Amino acid sequence: MSLSRYDFPPGFLFGAATAAYQIEGTAFGGCGPCHWDSFAATPGNVTRAEDGARACDHYHHWPADLDLLRAANMDAYRFSTSWARVMPDGVTVNPEGLDFYDRLVDGMLARGLKPFQTLYHWEMPSALADQGGWTNRDTCARFADFAQTITERLGDRVASIATINEPWCVAWLSHFIGAHAPGLRDIRAAARAMHHILLAHGMAVERLRDMGQKNLGIVLNFDYAQPASDSPEDQTAAARWDGIFNRWFIEGITKQSYPEIVMEGLAPHMPQNWQDDMPLIGQKLDWLGVNYYTRHLNAHDPAAPWPHLRDAQGPLPKTQMGWEIYPDGLHHFLTRLARDYVGDLPLYVTENGMANADLVENGTVTDQIREEFLFAHLAATRRAITDGANVQGFFYWSLLDNYEWAEGYEKRFGLVHVDFDSLARTPKSSYHALARALARND
Numbered sequence: 001m002s003l004s005r006y007d008f009p010p011g012f013l014f015g016a017a018t019a020a021y022q023i024e025g026t027a028f029g030g031c032g033p034c035h036w037d038s039f040a041a042t043p044g045n046v047t048r049a050e051d052g053a054r055a056c057d058h059y060h061h062w063p064a065d066l067d068l069l070r071a072a073n074m075d076a077y078r079f080s081t082s083w084a085r086v087m088p089d090g091v092t093v094n095p096e097g098l099d100f101y102d103r104l105v106d107g108m109l110a111r112g113l114k115p116f117q118t119l120y121h122w123e124m125p126s127a128l129a130d131q132g133g134w135t136n137r138d139t140c141a142r143f144a145d146f147a148q149t150i151t152e153r154l155g156d157r158v159a160s161i162a163t164i165n166e167p168w169c170v171a172w173l174s175h176f177i178g179a180h181a182p183g184l185r186d187i188r189a190a191a192r193a194m195h196h197i198l199l200a201h202g203m204a205v206e207r208l209r210d211m212g213q214k215n216l217g218i219v220l221n222f223d224y225a226q227p228a229s230d231s232p233e234d235q236t237a238a239a240r241w242d243g244i245f246n247r248w249f250i251e252g253i254t255k256q257s258y259p260e261i262v263m264e265g266l267a268p269h270m271p272q273n274w275q276d277d278m279p280l281i282g283q284k285l286d287w288l289g290v291n292y293y294t295r296h297l298n299a300h301d302p303a304a305p306w307p308h309l310r311d312a313q314g315p316l317p318k319t320q321m322g323w324e325i326y327p328d329g330l331h332h333f334l335t336r337l338a339r340d341y342v343g344d345l346p347l348y349v350t351e352n353g354m355a356n357a358d359l360v361e362n363g364t365v366t367d368q369i370r371e372e373f374l375f376a377h378l379a380a381t382r383r384a385i386t387d388g389a390n391v392q393g394f395f396y397w398s399l400l401d402n403y404e405w406a407e408g409y410e411k412r413f414g415l416v417h418v419d420f421d422s423l424a425r426t427p428k429s430s431y432h433a434l435a436r437a438l439a440r441n442d
Helices: 037-039 058-071 097-111 138-154 166-174 189-209 234-256 258-267 274-281 326-341 370-384 431-437
Strands: 011-017 076-080 114-120 160-165 216-227 287-300 309-312 347-351 390-396 416-418 425-427
Touching: 011 114, 011 347, 058 097, 058 390, 058 425, 076 166, 076 287, 076 390, 097 114, 097 138, 114 138, 114 326, 138 189, 160 166, 160 189, 160 258, 160 287, 166 189, 166 216, 166 390, 189 216, 189 234, 189 274, 216 347, 234 258, 234 274, 287 326, 309 370, 326 347, 326 370, 347 416, 370 390, 370 431
Parallel strands: 011 076, 011 390, 076 114, 114 160, 160 216, 216 287, 287 347, 347 390
Antiparallel strands: 287 309, 416 425
16 A cells, blocks of 8 residues: 555654653663553463563663664654653652653654653552552652643643543553453443543643643554344344443543443442542543554443443454454544544554564564554545544554563553564564655655
């Protein structure tokens, strides 16, 4: 598929994304412990019990990593600032952490890259996790303090700030399914986390708006929910999954309400007087980030407790994660969000990518399947723009192979291969294909 930057509107931004815990290395620079460290240290949670202590050592290799972005003709870099690095105990400021992000942002600007900052990409300081983490309302206020602290240092130079990355993962995947830190499987904890993560977003937006900060948003992830059959039961199962995964967070923000089909299960477990928080949660955004990877086919499972559903495998090719490759889902969400929720609000595809078992052979990495994946999703984005969605940028996940959470270092999402022993970086064929597509002819 032949696409270039000139197939998109003028000013459309292309970039790649990373997250602090996944690449930086928490052993460096006075970073404090977080709940991912203890989650990984518990048998059975993470492949080979690997953690982010070293990761890609981006803490020391950041100049070369930023050079890779620039050499690929990218316009912007989506990065996150670790709460545990800036405030190792969740409260006390670590000057080394602030200095690191100072250098990093200045390095982006020196290379002509727009810094797209994410405040929270999942590294809850252990001291706050000890107090209940996202099940504890007080954590939301501590997050607003963190947002203020880091923004006082970087806010004059970043192009945008996202409060939270993927609240569904923070709340549901981590407190109901238990697949991510803190690894809970508790509907009451999940209900509280589902609400408190949005309250933290609202408190941070309020704090940063009071500081005069511009260009504030949030990054939500979306999963195409399709019934496994035409039966009414499977139709309801898909609607319930769509409510949990896709509607809960965007409707909390844009409608100041939660879907009834989800409240059927969560209402008894919600925090007291949660309704009073909705105006704070529902403050106006300046933009919305859209993360999209796959679809799931949902089947009714009467033997299971609420939400009474199970996954059914779709027929399309799968990534190394076992996720079905379904580019039409990205077009669906971009147009659905514009139509039903945000109107002409600027949208950014803040993550889209795939894991593949990439190997270095004779000094090169050929990942044709990722090239096809990437350009198919770029084409879906372009179609959404044609159909009226105000999409203003696309960030591939991820720049580097990195620490893939519960998958450890097993799954590779990067445009750049990382040898986790030597830390050598090898751009893959997908990196070079994207660089060619983004080349300017002026």
